Amino acid sequence: MISASFHTPDRTQIGLPTADGELDLRDAEVIGRDPGTDVALLRVTSAGGGLTPAKLRELDGLAVGNLALAIGRPGRSARASLRAIGVLGPELRTPHGGKLDHYIESDRQIPRGFAGGPLIDADGAVIGMNTRTLLRSTDLAVPVATLRRVVAELQQHGGMRRGYLGVGAYPTKGGALIANIEDGSPAQTAGLLVGDILTELDGVAITGPDSLRNALGDRAGQTVSIAIQRGGVAQTVSATIGTKS
Template identity: 40%
Template sequence: MTNETNGLLAGLSAELVSITERVGASVVRVDDGTRLTATGIIWSADGIIVTTSHGVERDEEVFIELHNGTRLAATLIGRDPDTDIAALRVAATGLPPAEVAADDAAKIGQFALALGRPGNSGLQATFGIVSARLDSQSEGGPETVLHTDAVFYPGFSGGPLVNVAGQVIGLNNLMFGRGKGVSLGVSIVRHVVEGLLAHGKMPRGYLGVRTQAAALPAHLIESLPLTQDRGLLIVQVEQKSPAEQGGLLLGDTLLSVSGQQITDVDSLRSQLRQHHAGQEIALNLLRGGVLLTLAVTLGTEN
């Protein structure tokens, strides 16, 4: 190995150590009194901590431990089961917040550090690359999920995935990755944290129907014409729900929400997650062999 190569590796190693030490001050241990602890990120200097919801099993008697060993009581601001994100608050100011990257900063192939404070082990770090980036669009803006080959150890959930500039590009989640390296991009995290701070939960849209997947009649696919062969048959409309108030009827077949085709229950749930309470959406459906479009204002589930 040449001196030049040795110098490059030594330089990279020293830079990774520097990034780990700098960002590590913003990485906390989250202790909810259960057997396993999680990791959290200092989101703001005035005491906002972001972590995973599954890492905070209890709503009370939660504590966080700072990089210097200081232990602080934390209160749960709120949690979002869909994204598995939770926000905590501690009674402290002047905390060192993590620097959060721009939404589009994460690139496939770039180096990435995963940091965590699992158990009593102190700060830990693993190194890899961003191996995949999955982008989608929602009412809250662009959403990104990152995959990395950096190893996530137990207790790493809630910790940051960091680029070589020391900026957080993702919130690590062992549960989503089933043991592999999956991180929610900062666009999702930022949107959910804003919702939790404002409402204590994510005010996602509620329609108020029960459905089941149904094949569309071949003669209607050809005659109307339709570009899908399946839809969702509405088998129940809840009383006083947005669906009832918007004119949906038992036996209607839902085809699309705001222009996005609906072919199964998961696709309907996905679309509703991307809209908020009070927002008007366009529902395309079949009723008695006739295509209809209804405007429905979503509500909030009790």
Template identity: 30%
Template sequence: MLGYRNLIVLLTLALLMPVDLWAQQGNGVESLRQTGKAFAAVARKVSPSVVLIQVERETEAAQMSPFGFPFGNGGGDNFPFGDEFFRRFFGDRLPDSPRFNAPGKKPQQGKQRSVVGQGSGFVFAANNKKTYILTNNHVIEGNDKISVKFLDGREFEAKIKGTDPKSDIAVIEIEASDLPAVQIGDYAQLEVGEWVVAIGNPFGLSHTLTVGVVSAKGRTSLGISDYEDFIQTDAAINPGNSGGPLVNLDGEVIGMNTAIFSRSGGYMGIGFAIPINLAERIANQLIDKGEVVRGYLGIMIQPLTADLVKSFDLKNDKGILIAQVTKNSPAEKAGLKAGDVIVNYQGRPVSDTGDFRNQVALAQPGSKVEFDIVRDGKQRSITVKIDKLSDNKLAAQESSSHASDKLGLTVQTVTADVARQLGIKAGQGVVVTEVAPGSVATMAGISPGSVILEVNRKAVNTPAEFNQAVKNSTNNKVLLLVRDDDVSRYVVLSWR
């Protein structure tokens, strides 16, 4: 039998257990409550600096609704929530709508009207006379009138201070001096998994807050803009959020919402934001100079595939491959060559072609930068003086690379006539005259007119040299340096 004291202890534990469980549940609710208050604090801090941007431009009307909805192109076939939504509220009584016209009434055609679009932005900087607002270039590009509206209801007409289509960044300015600017955060300290808050105007719903986490950093080669280094987030971003801030829990802006991945046109769980460090550097140049000055190196680069690593007899896949060096470019003058593998840039390891292009572009023209490269199995350092990037060039262009399973092409010597037709140098390389359908060459993007400059790192200038070089290849693989127009790339072809 239990002793008196033991019985008292058991009864006490039994009585305390429900209280302890309730306390644990209460702590969980309290934790959620505090999280909610953190989001609310972010909204209070940042929302006054966020603006609804509305833009107008004149265009030719053709059977379109006169309603100036700030969604899509304003036409009757582009209601933001679908036709059924408006049927439920308005029936078939939407005046002059192409879908809901009264019987016998024809829509107006051929008249000029204002098309209203919308997006988001946030106050980036201000002085005693002007306030500068950061947004996306695609929000304001090609529009005749831009207006901004703040949370407190104040509205201003804005004008463009500067745009940079290559990064999809723009700065607009308004005549005002007492408007709050956001606090800029440190993107470098941002970690995958952190809570973030997106604030903007999706579908024209002013100052909407959505919450999520950082899904990934350093997303490049998405094809959204020329220079990419996106933050990926699952915070809901929809049409109209473009240009709005992505904010951490301290209320600091760490990115600018720019794009979504969507098959429906709406939110599907993946959104992209430009890191604020990149946006800030470009915005400051637009404010100070009205344009962006980028560094120029003059090389074509491509990622290192497993086949390329073997073909170049590399120890690992660390680095990126130089496929082409532009004549008279800073890279050529410094001694960089096609086939060099860049492993470090300014003491920092290089592994991503998109990030490398961004770093070169951000370098100041006239500055000297240090490269560590691998050439013929040996590492060496090369210093390059960066030049100014012109409008028709990229800082360091990325070359595509493809590979497949069969080989099938014929070549001929680059005669003077062929050279004139292709705009290349006679006697240099061999020109592809025929490519077999379904062959490895076809799959690799080689087509008639392509010029093969090298086979397995050795120059070939005649069909005989080409055929012999292919014959001498081992393991049924061959490394080609192929040029199409002015673009060169390395390609590994495999066959059985």
């Protein structure tokens, strides 16, 4: 089962609606979470009947103005909130280093208690998971494509593997100034030096530590081109990005 990482304790109870409108409470535990996309993966640990998987839908064919239904359970009763799709956005890097393949924004704020619940289309298919914590003052739905990718990683590793360069940096004019380099890190292997200014990573502009973290994102294991300024001279180095959970 999938829920919002920010709102889900490591061990919890989940309520499954029954045909007579009651809730079947089951024990569950978190087996992986990704703060970068606000996704938590849960395993139901108590006995009971089988669960029916929800029908999932990618964004193909969806359009701004389509009706959607947000589902939540702020108390013992399930609630629904009708809305229209306001934005179908492109790829988005979150402040916590995650990547949304796309993002969905509806025309209304998500009510309290709806985070982690599904956003469904007019045919009852899940098109995303509601979240309130990824971007300040903006409620989004994490699309199915991202949920599939993140869940597969959580099932296998228990967390998302993030790109790791091994530098400490702070913002400066034109990029991120390297203040320290970890021994044995990809940065050291690539020949980066303290005092270098990182300006681009594979064509992505670097303006400080946050943009560097976002640029590294899910590039673990990839060899990338890093543009730097060293002593006022522009240079380019190659680095193989490491992995950090």
